[in-house]
Amino acid sequence: MHAVNVLAPEVGLAPACAALRIPRSTVYRDDARRRRLNVPPMTPSTRPAPPLALSDTERQALRDVLCSERFADCAPPSIYATLLDEGIYLGSVRTMYRLLAADGQARERRNQLTHPAYFKPELLATGPNQVWSWDITKLKGPLKWTCFQLYVILDIFSRYVVGWLIAPRESAELARQLIAETVAKQGVEPRTLTVHADRGTSMRSKLVAELLVDLDVAKSHSRPYVSDDNPFSEAQFKTLKYRPDFPARFGTIEEARAHCQRFFQWYNEQHRHSGIGFMTPTAVHHGQAAELFEQRAGTLNAAYAAHPSRFKGHCPQPPKLPIAAWINPPKQENTPTKTDDPCSLD
Numbered sequence: 001m002h003a004v005n006v007l008a009p010e011v012g013l014a015p016a017c018a019a020l021r022i023p024r025s026t027v028y029r030d031d032a033r034r035r036r037l038n039v040p041p042m043t044p045s046t047r048p049a050p051p052l053a054l055s056d057t058e059r060q061a062l063r064d065v066l067c068s069e070r071f072a073d074c075a076p077p078s079i080y081a082t083l084l085d086e087g088i089y090l091g092s093v094r095t096m097y098r099l100l101a102a103d104g105q106a107r108e109r110r111n112q113l114t115h116p117a118y119f120k121p122e123l124l125a126t127g128p129n130q131v132w133s134w135d136i137t138k139l140k141g142p143l144k145w146t147c148f149q150l151y152v153i154l155d156i157f158s159r160y161v162v163g164w165l166i167a168p169r170e171s172a173e174l175a176r177q178l179i180a181e182t183v184a185k186q187g188v189e190p191r192t193l194t195v196h197a198d199r200g201t202s203m204r205s206k207l208v209a210e211l212l213v214d215l216d217v218a219k220s221h222s223r224p225y226v227s228d229d230n231p232f233s234e235a236q237f238k239t240l241k242y243r244p245d246f247p248a249r250f251g252t253i254e255e256a257r258a259h260c261q262r263f264f265q266w267y268n269e270q271h272r273h274s275g276i277g278f279m280t281p282t283a284v285h286h287g288q289a290a291e292l293f294e295q296r297a298g299t300l301n302a303a304y305a306a307h308p309s310r311f312k313g314h315c316p317q318p319p320k321l322p323i324a325a326w327i328n329p330p331k332q333e334n335t336p337t338k339t340d341d342p343c344s345l346d
Contacts, residue, residue, distance in 0.1 A: 003020055004020055004027055007020070012048065013027065063103070066100060066105075072109070073111040074110065075109060076097055079096065080096065118223040120223060121222065121229055121328055122330055123326065123327040123328070124325070124329075125326075128155055128157050128160065128284070128286075129162075130194070131156045131196060132182075132194070133153075133156050133232045133233045133327070134151065134203075134233065135151075135200075135230060136175075136200060137149075137150050137240075139166070141249065142249060149166065149170045150166050150256075151165050151166075151167070151174065151178050152164045152236065153182050155281075156196075156232045157324075157325045158276065158284035158285035159273050159275060159281040159284070160285035161264050161268055162182050162285075163178055164178075164260065170201070170202055172202045175207070175208050176207045176208050179211060180215070190216035190217075191218075195219050196221070196222075197221060197222070197230070198222040198229070199222060204221065220327075229327065231327070232325075236267075239267065245259075247259070268280065268281045268282045269282050276289070276321070276322045277318070277319035277320055279292060279293075284321075293318055296318035300317065300318060303316075
């Protein structure tokens with residue numbers, strides 16, 4: 001074993017064991033035994049320099065080229081090819097990567113355009129007509145690759161569909177008209193409303209932006225590629241398309257409009273929404289929810305008074321009414337976030 005310890009620093013452990021016909025596992029077990037007995041281990045072997053490696057002078061010359069102003073933002077393959085075109089060879093591409101890694105520079109070196117930082121929208125509505133969410137979805141037409149565009153504006157507090165239209169194409173002008181008519185119909189006061197949407201072409205169009213400025217309405221947009229920033233509209237579209245009477249295709253745009261007319265009337269007037277205490281959107285949007293809540297509570301109190309044993313001594317309470325609706329609530333324990341679980345929106 002002593003011979004291995006003497007020879008290994010010169011030629012390496014594997015060649016030393018092969019020359020002396022000693023298994024390397026024996027050397028490893030001996031090292032483990034020394035550690036258990038607190039005996040100093042054998043002198044660690046130093047790997048000899050590869051015979052084909054660049055010299056220190058050559059490595060420094062290559063490093064200077066890689067870090068020069070000319071090649072500071074170039075990838076090693078590009079540097080390698082450029083130098084070859086000039087009749088210069090300083091090292092392989094792998095050697096370039098190895099030198100850059102040793103200096104902590106093995107990362108993106110190219111000069112690239114960076115996207116601006118997008119902030120997470122945090123919107124709070126404590127009543128109707130404070131935050132609207134709008135989006136556009138496609139309804140399949142009579143033929144393959146044909147579709148109609150459904151525009152829907154939704155109040156996130158009451159879940160009430162305040163405006164919608166169907167058009168054969170997506171258009172910023174149609175979006176501008178729909179928003180303007182809906183704001184006028186709802187009697188929205190200036191500086192009281194925020195309109196939230198994703199980053200579609202119509203949503204970010206100049207026509208819509210100028211309209212919102214004229215109406216003194218704030219605008220908000222989702223972050224790119226983040227569907228969770230617009231959960232209310234997405235959930236409402238799912239409710240529409242998962243209804244049992246929703247057809248696979250619409251034969252004409254008139255047929256699509258007739259279907260949506262029936263659906264939105266049902267959605268606003270009859271649909272019991274889990275996110276708003278199983279009230280209808282119309283009741284919450286027009287201030288009827290508090291009266292209905294008291295009526296429900298009175299019914300439950302009467303049932304409890306008649307048969308208290310059935311409720312195990314606890315008077316049942318109706319589902320709570322919403323007090324706030326958030327888009328991306330802040331992650332704080334004392335924030336009044338309870339009304340909506342985006343996962344339960346429908």
